[in-house]
Amino acid sequence: MPVQKPPTRAQINTWRRYLANERAEAAVYRELARKREGAEREILLELAEAESRHEQYWRDKLGDYVGMPRQPDLNTRVMGFMAKHFGSVFTLALMQTAESRSPYIDDKDASPQIAADERMHAEVVRALAARGRERISGGFRAAIFGANDGLVSNVALVLGVLGSGLGSTAILLTGISGLLAGALSMAAGEYVSVKSQSELLEASTPDAAAHTLPGQVDVNANELALVYRARGMSAEDAADKAADTFARISTAPRHDARDAHAPAPAPAAPDEQSHGGAWVAALSSFVCFSLGAFIPLIPFLFGAPAAVGAIIALVLVSVALLITGGITGLLSGKPPAARALRQLLIGLGAAGVTYVLGLLFGALLG
Template identity: 60%
Template sequence: MNAPATPANPAAAPPRQPTAADIKRWRQYLADERAEAAVYRDLARRRTGEERDILLALADAEGRHEAHWLELLGDQAGKPLKGDVRTRTLGLLARRFGSVFVLALAQRAESRSPYAADSDATPSMAADEQIHEEVVRALAARGRNRLSGTFRAAVFGANDGLVSNLALILGISASGLPAHVVLLTGLSGLLAGALSMGAGEYVSVRSQRELLEASTPNPQTRTALPDLDVDANELTLVYRARGMSADEAAAHATEVLRDFSIDPDAAVSADSGDGAVDEHEAVGTAWSAAISSFCFFASGALIPVLPYLFGLQGTTAVVVAAVLVGIVLLATGAIVGLLSGGPPLRRALRQLGIGYGAAAATYLLGLLFGTTLG
């Protein structure tokens, strides 16, 4: 077996002749780095400006890692391998969608880097992967902020519809009532719950936005700046109320007044930026939250009703409803896990456990009431 080429960084050179397992591992690392670089380049094609430049810089960094493994492998690099399944799936999604879901997946991929525990990787490569995770987290956060208001209403609405209507249907079924009564109850629960969720989300988001708007600086205040008493400089009180110390507030107020005399627009932008716009974006709009909540609650609540709509009855209908709801709970839990950067399987199982727990409790109560009434 030929010895590998000496790497540019002597500290990273293995102190022994590489084994077949080493060569195999390095080749897989090489394939993964190439696949990750391709993912970032594919994402960059769908972006413009700063985000595009950042993604291309990440691809360049993965290219440096690729060069390290090529140097270690030397003439043993062999025919290019495919990246691991996760990275290839990520690449497929990046080419097809290029969305926040892909960035969330890329964040998780960076967090799983094995370089910190592998002596054949340089310390700078391990550090790069840690930093890459934070870079991708920041990029994904922008998309999460845009999604969070409507997405929160959608996820909560769908899960509430699934769990509440499944629990309602199981409880009614366990009490021994006929299938047509269970179906009517399920449809009534769907409509009532969807309307309630939509109205509740509208009021909640509208109220939250009104609170944020009440805390947003009034742009008309700028008209008072030219007439302020420079010696008293009441503007310092504004900045002290926002949390600055007396000295910081005085210095900042003096700077704003000086800048206003030179460029009023620049002074206004310095005086009014406190993140309120980002908070509004994260909350979402009242109507979008209400409509999303209504639609997703209704779609979730429809799932446990489907067996009865197709004529199933008794235990068969109950089992089919529970299985269908379980599948959707797993899917929504996994999606939440992906978007949050957490483990999708754990989130999916948690969602399933909570939903089935509530439904089981209601089913037992239905059995109890059915026995008592009977």
């Protein structure tokens, strides 16, 4: 029997890192499970158990080289911190990204089963994160995008006015006008958008009284089959389903006939509260747009000269754009750093364009 070669120093370091990360990820899932109930709790605990099995795999691979416990990677420690102090939506979004980028896929020392497990975990976490995103999709979405729009639009407006050659007072007044106009416009747009979505869903919801009709319609005309066809069944399947329904009605007791296999209602339209509500979305958008649009005005409120105030405003807005971009990336399950940088570049690009346009208009009007 051939003697197994001892692992190299590089392998030992890598396996120890894997071991620490698996232990930490199991702890993250257990912490998230502690804050959930029902099926979600059970799923998270199953994921934690799977990570513990992976931990044991690397412990067995290391054998006598297991060494002292070491710290996991920085991103894994961040996920642990977020699991303890923040909502599960953000943590699950990070976990989704981490599971999707598992190093086991390209590591020959990882068994195919572990690599497959990690890819499956990514799909499980994706589904759990999607549930959380749906729960906060209304007001929170309006808040994040309202703040981002306020930042970009008002810093662009401020720099455009600056480029035209106007002073600090004119910039401040223009910025306040832009804040109010933009916040009201965003709030109205969010209200109309969410309200319209709710009304469209309501229009697609079956009539609650429809279950009383099958026992009264003309069996020969068989209009019940039309209901099933309208809901997506083929003509043959709809006819068979309708015939089955009428057969059950004819043999059911009189007081139960109207309920015997009545047309199954389509999924009920989510109530308005599940979408955050039109008023909640409008208020969130108004407040957060105002906060975002207020940031580039801060230096001018303290009397900063036009040029100095513009530089300070750009710095403040850049930091805020990085934060909102990172949060957007987290919620979308994408790497937050890349989304933060993209948000920054878009915002600064819009500001740069309006500044150049302001210079041109200033030159034309001057």
